[in-house]
Every structure is written in C-alpha cells, then in structure tokens.
Amino acid sequence: MGSERNALSWLDDRERERRAAGLRRELRPRTPATGLIDLASNDYLGLVRHPEVIDGAIASTRRWGAGSTGSRLVTGSTTEHAMLENELADFVGAEAGLVFATGYAANLGAVTALAGRGCLVVSDAGSHASLVDACRLSRARVVVAPHGDVGFIETTLRERTEERALVITDSVFSADGDLAPLREMHRIGREHGAILVVDEAHGIGVRGLGGRGLVHELGLAGEPDIVITATLSKSLASQGGVVLAHSKVVAHLIDSARSFIFDTGLAPGAVGAARAALGVLQREPQRAQAVLDRAADLARIAGVGAPESAVVSVILGDPQRAFDAATACRENGLSVGCFRPPSVPEGTSRLRLTARATLTAHELSTIETVLTEVLAPAAT
Structure with missing residues (x-):
C-alpha cells in the first residue's frame, strides 16, 4: 500500500507554481453594499439595480x-x-x-x-x-x-x-x-x-x-x-x-x-x-454615449490613451505589480479589474477599468485621488 500514488499531488505543484508567478486567484464574494466604487464589473449602462x-x-x-x-x-x-x-x-x-x-x-x-x-x-x-x-x-x-x-x-x-x-x-x-x-x-x-x-x-x-x-x-x-x-x-x-x-x-x-x-x-x-x-x-439612448464619456474621463485620470469602448486598460507588466495595485485600489474604496496571464499575454498584466454611464462627478473625483496615488508607485 505504501507504493500508492496520490492522484492529487500534481495540484499542489501547480498551486506552488502559480503562487510563485503571482497568478493565484481567489473568489471574493460580494455583499449587497460593499461601499466600493465599481470600476470592475460590466454593468456598463448602470442598469443592474435599476x-x-x-x-x-x-x-x-x-x-x-x-x-x-x-x-x-x-x-x-x-x-x-x-x-x-x-x-x-x-x-x-x-x-x-x-x-x-x-x-x-x-x-x-x-x-x-x-x-x-x-x-x-x-x-x-x-x-x-x-x-x-x-x-x-x-x-x-x-x-x-x-x-x-x-x-x-x-x-x-x-x-x-x-x-x-x-x-x-x-x-x-x-x-x-x-x-x-x-x-x-x-x-x-x-x-x-x-x-x-x-x-x-x-x-x-x-x-x-x-x-x-x-x-x-x-x-x-x-x-x-x-x-x-x-x-x-x-x-x-x-x-x-x-x-x-x-x-x-x-x-x-x-x-x-x-x-x-x-x-x-x-x-x-x-x-x-x-x-x-x-x-x-x-x-434613454444617451446612456451609450455616457459610457464612452466616462471612459474618456477614466483614461485621462489613468494617463492612458483615449478609449474606443467602455474598457480602459492600464498595463503594468508584472502580474504581482498589477495584483498589488488592484489590492491598493480596493483598500482605498475602488473595485478594479486585475487581468493577468492567461487572460492577457505575458508581460501585459494590467488594471482593467470599466466605465459606467452612471458614474457621478463625486465618484470621479474620488477615483482620480485614489488612482493618482496608486499608479504613481506602481509605475516605477
């Protein structure tokens, strides 16, 4: 019996490899009221709670x-x-x-x-x-x-x-x-x-x-x-x-x-x-244009090129750097996407900010304060 092989041992190896590469993922169950400004979901028109x-x-x-x-x-x-x-x-x-x-x-x-x-x-x-x-x-x-x-x-x-x-x-x-x-x-x-x-x-x-x-x-x-x-x-x-x-x-x-x-x-x-x-x-067809307008605001704040859609991509390169930046955003009240391989090519790990038509001026002001602080050290 001592010669039996553990059928799941290879999963431990894969987990260690992912952790070493900064690619380990975890589920983060939401609560009904997170208190976070949402720049991570795909609720582009702001209708999910309409x-x-x-x-x-x-x-x-x-x-x-x-x-x-x-x-x-x-x-x-x-x-x-x-x-x-x-x-x-x-x-x-x-x-x-x-x-x-x-x-x-x-x-x-x-x-x-x-x-x-x-x-x-x-x-x-x-x-x-x-x-x-x-x-x-x-x-x-x-x-x-x-x-x-x-x-x-x-x-x-x-x-x-x-x-x-x-x-x-x-x-x-x-x-x-x-x-x-x-x-x-x-x-x-x-x-x-x-x-x-x-x-x-x-x-x-x-x-x-x-x-x-x-x-x-x-x-x-x-x-x-x-x-x-x-x-x-x-x-x-x-x-x-x-x-x-x-x-x-x-x-x-x-x-x-x-x-x-x-x-x-x-x-x-x-x-x-x-x-x-x-x-x-x-x-309310104006909601579609509002998404693009808010995306332009996010791109300006993040210091990246003008977007063509609701998606604003801030490439940071290293997966751990992207993860740390996303974590810092969350700790300061922003929920942002964090894309790492295999979702994106090697060397292009990033924050993915998604615009929402209903983002307010107050929320944009908070976003600018947080992203300016988070991205400055992340980019160095």
Missing part, C-alpha cells in the same frame, strides 16, 4: 416560475423568450434571434454548428476564450490570425482548400477595449465566401446609434453573411446569451447547436430583466 430591470425580473419570475424547467426544445421556451429574441433582433437590425443560457454557450453553439469538418475557421488572436473553446470543439481546421491582421486573414482565405469558411472576432476586445476592423473583415469574407461571426458582448449598449453595436455603427446590420453573438450580462444587466442572424442561420442552430439543444433554457427572471433593460436603453 428599478425597472429588477421589476422585470420579478414579474417574469412570478409569471413563469423560478426556472425554465427544461431545454428550449422541450419546456424551456416561453412566449417571453420569443419576445426577447424578436426585440433584440429588431434592435440590432438582424432578421432573427436565438437566446441561449449564457453568452459562452451562444458562442459555442454558433461556431460549432456553422463550422465542422471540411471548414476553415480563422480566428483573431484576441478573440474571447469562449470563441477559442468553440474553435477547439468545431472539428474544423483552425488558423489563429495575428490581432487585427486583415492581410493575414485574406491570404489564409484565398489559399484554403476547404469549401466553407468562418472568420471569427470580437467587435470590442475585452482586455484592451480596441475595435476590430469589421468592415474590412466583412469585405474580405464576402469575396472569399466566408461567414463573419462577431461577438458583440462589449459592443452592444456602448457602440453604435443608441448602443446598437459596432456592426450596426459600420452599416453592416442585416447582412446575411454576418452572425452576431452577444451576452445579456453586460449592458443588459441580466444573464444569458443570444445569436442574432439571418433566419436560415437561426433555424440551423435550433437543429444543430448542441449548447442550445442540450442546455436548460434561460431562466424567466433573466429574460424579463433583459427585456426591461433593453426597454430602458431604447428610451
């Missing part, structure tokens, strides 16, 4: 119950799911929509169902982890394009031997907040018969007319060879994901997307909250 959004969640829960009771193809689809799908499609200018349980599941479903053997997938190096995992599961030949390199994408598509192809990208990249060259990517994709899949998780609610997203802003809304994926957990202050596309694409996903077919449907409360949040945004 009375109408909360009432929407409560009303749907009372009407339908706490859970959806099954997969969308069995008992998990309600008339409210269908209304949300139609409202989101109308909002971004797409023909149809399909709601998933999470944004992650929406990306997995869209890519795996549209790719498969005999397909080439070209994915931007900055694409979200859910798109990376979707590529791995797609059974297609996957080529990772250097970030924003349209020429590389064009060459790869031109030289392919596969009959079908997908080009995959975020519209707004989650770590740096920069924008994808969607117009050029779409032009190249169309020339070579490729579908463009665009994750608008950080675009909807922030970019475009009244927050309709970057695809809409660039005049590409409704193009049949563009598939939009998005989450309901950021600007729409709820939970869940959606694919917005041509009706043929949506019909295909209903038949083929495993993360749709085999997953429990989105809970009714989340559906009601998302519908209410979308209603607030449509009634």
Whole structure:
C-alpha cells in the first residue's frame, strides 16, 4: 500500500507554481453594499439595480416560475423568450434571434454548428476564450490570425482548400477595449465566401446609434453573411446569451447547436430583466454615449490613451505589480479589474477599468485621488 500514488499531488505543484508567478486567484464574494466604487464589473449602462430591470425580473419570475424547467426544445421556451429574441433582433437590425443560457454557450453553439469538418475557421488572436473553446470543439481546421491582421486573414482565405469558411472576432476586445476592423473583415469574407461571426458582448449598449453595436455603427446590420453573438450580462444587466442572424442561420442552430439543444433554457427572471433593460436603453439612448464619456474621463485620470469602448486598460507588466495595485485600489474604496496571464499575454498584466454611464462627478473625483496615488508607485 505504501507504493500508492496520490492522484492529487500534481495540484499542489501547480498551486506552488502559480503562487510563485503571482497568478493565484481567489473568489471574493460580494455583499449587497460593499461601499466600493465599481470600476470592475460590466454593468456598463448602470442598469443592474435599476428599478425597472429588477421589476422585470420579478414579474417574469412570478409569471413563469423560478426556472425554465427544461431545454428550449422541450419546456424551456416561453412566449417571453420569443419576445426577447424578436426585440433584440429588431434592435440590432438582424432578421432573427436565438437566446441561449449564457453568452459562452451562444458562442459555442454558433461556431460549432456553422463550422465542422471540411471548414476553415480563422480566428483573431484576441478573440474571447469562449470563441477559442468553440474553435477547439468545431472539428474544423483552425488558423489563429495575428490581432487585427486583415492581410493575414485574406491570404489564409484565398489559399484554403476547404469549401466553407468562418472568420471569427470580437467587435470590442475585452482586455484592451480596441475595435476590430469589421468592415474590412466583412469585405474580405464576402469575396472569399466566408461567414463573419462577431461577438458583440462589449459592443452592444456602448457602440453604435443608441448602443446598437459596432456592426450596426459600420452599416453592416442585416447582412446575411454576418452572425452576431452577444451576452445579456453586460449592458443588459441580466444573464444569458443570444445569436442574432439571418433566419436560415437561426433555424440551423435550433437543429444543430448542441449548447442550445442540450442546455436548460434561460431562466424567466433573466429574460424579463433583459427585456426591461433593453426597454430602458431604447428610451434613454444617451446612456451609450455616457459610457464612452466616462471612459474618456477614466483614461485621462489613468494617463492612458483615449478609449474606443467602455474598457480602459492600464498595463503594468508584472502580474504581482498589477495584483498589488488592484489590492491598493480596493483598500482605498475602488473595485478594479486585475487581468493577468492567461487572460492577457505575458508581460501585459494590467488594471482593467470599466466605465459606467452612471458614474457621478463625486465618484470621479474620488477615483482620480485614489488612482493618482496608486499608479504613481506602481509605475516605477
């Protein structure tokens, strides 16, 4: 018996390695009232505690119950799911929509169902982890394009031997907040018969007319060879994901997307909250511009370049330095994001500040005082 091996001993080795590299992570459960100014969440429009959004969640829960009771193809689809799908499609200018349980599941479903053997997938190096995992599961030949390199994408598509192809990208990249060259990517994709899949998780609610997203802003809304994926957990202050596309694409996903077919449907409360949040945004479209204005304020305070989205990235390099700076912010009343590898490349650990439309002048004054103090030693 003494020769038995401990099956979990390798986990101790991994933990020591992570601690030595400054990459150990811990959960920090929130309390209802933290007293912190929030620069870490993705509540871009400041709607997560909006009375109408909360009432929407409560009303749907009372009407339908706490859970959806099954997969969308069995008992998990309600008339409210269908209304949300139609409202989101109308909002971004797409023909149809399909709601998933999470944004992650929406990306997995869209890519795996549209790719498969005999397909080439070209994915931007900055694409979200859910798109990376979707590529791995797609059974297609996957080529990772250097970030924003349209020429590389064009060459790869031109030289392919596969009959079908997908080009995959975020519209707004989650770590740096920069924008994808969607117009050029779409032009190249169309020339070579490729579908463009665009994750608008950080675009909807922030970019475009009244927050309709970057695809809409660039005049590409409704193009049949563009598939939009998005989450309901950021600007729409709820939970869940959606694919917005041509009706043929949506019909295909209903038949083929495993993360749709085999997953429990989105809970009714989340559906009601998302519908209410979308209603607030449509009634108050100025919230989208307010996000960008507050992001510009944060960038000025942090001494970084003008942002193109709600994301303001302050690169500090060393993971421990970034962690220490985030901790210091928290101790002084600010909750900020701390991105370290593998979330970002080696040597680019950072504070990730996310703007919120409802940040007040008083909060901005406090933010300036704290960040000025924290970043001065952190940058040395």
